[in-house]
Amino acid sequence: MEALTSFIIESLNFSAMYTRMKRIILLCAILVVASTVHAQTVVSKLAKAWTIFEKDSQMKSGIASIYVIDAVTGKVLFDKNSRIGLAPASTQKIITAATAYEILGKDFQYTTNFGYYGQLNSGHLSGGIYIKPSGDPTLGSWRWKRTGEDSVMARLANAVSTTGIQNFGAFMLDASGWEGETIPGGWIWDDIGNYYGAGADVLNWRENQYDLIMKSGKNIGDPVTIVGTKPVLYNYDFVSNVTSAGKGTGDNSYIYFPVTSSTGTVRGTIPVGE
Structure with missing residues (x-):
């Protein structure tokens, strides 16, 4: 009786396992179909958007390129003029941003240090305040409340007041150990003097704008x-x-x-x- 019971239980387990396998296979099939349909939907949307883009009057005498791949499979989803060398413009920011994210990590934060030198006597600082920047591109930027110029200056004023400094001689910038090329060769003459052409340096303020x-x-x-x-x-x-x-x-x-x-x-x- 025990053997029969065991056999029946094992048979029932096998049947249940078989049913689960069918469900898993069916689920996988659905996922594959859904993935394929999704990929086809993306491709069709890209093709439609590209067609509309090419018909824009601004493209009458222009040329553009696009290359889209699946980040997981590496499969090319859409490709138009990808082998034509073109100036990348602002799309190049994707490369620099991705590189910084990969090398510096998601938790990286720029640090701008302030200090002072000289003798402090009755609130008077015989020297001055120095800045040790790190190339922070967001210092004084209006894009975030904490980086805005009012926020930065308020925190700096508070830090200075806690030291007892009431007046001082000068500001000094410590740019030691920093190498940079604020305006690289090849930049378009029309862009250099305008906000979108502002270069980056060891100390940046209001996005250098x-x-x-x-x-x-x-x-x-x-x-x-x-x-x-x-x-x-x-x-x-x-x-x-x-x-x-x-x-x-x-x-x-x-x-x-x-x-x-x-x-x-x-x-x-x-x-x-x-």
């Missing part, structure tokens, strides 16, 4: 005057060759700032009444 404030005339062709900059740029001058254009034409002005020069020239147009 400043706002140039201009005022256009009332009529088309009127000269445009330069009101100022934010933040204030000391010992720098700007010459305006900008003229007023029709309403709705947008900002088509460019700043040309020669390397090592303290004078920049602004050319182009901005709309009237702005």
Whole structure:
């Protein structure tokens, strides 16, 4: 009786196992089909989007390329003009960002150290405050509340006040051990003086960007005057060759700032009444 019971139990277990196997096989089949359908959906969406993109009027005399692969399988999902050498523009940020993430790790944080030197006597510091930066590209950036210039300056002021410093002589930048090429060779002349062409260095502030404030005339062709900059740029001058254009034409002005020069020239147009 025990042997029979054992046999029946084992038979039932085998039957249950067989049923589970069928379910697993069915599930795998569903997953494969779903994966295939998903891949086909992605490919069809890419093809449709690319067709619309190519028909854009801005592409009439232009060329673009795209190469999409499955990150898991490595299979090419979509490929158009991938072997044509083109200037990558901002898409190159993907490579630099991925490289930094791989080398530095997900928990990496830039550190900008502040300190002071000299003798502190009754609140007066005979020396000054020094900055030991690390190339942090977010220092003073408006993109996050904690990195904004107001937040950074408030924390710095609080740190200085806790030391008892009431006044000091100067700021000193410690850039030792840092090598950089702020403006690499090959950069487009039109881009160098504009915000999207700002280079990176050991100390970066507000993404190394400043706002140039201009005022256009009332009529088309009127000269445009330069009101100022934010933040204030000391010992720098700007010459305006900008003229007023029709309403709705947008900002088509460019700043040309020669390397090592303290004078920049602004050319182009901005709309009237702005």
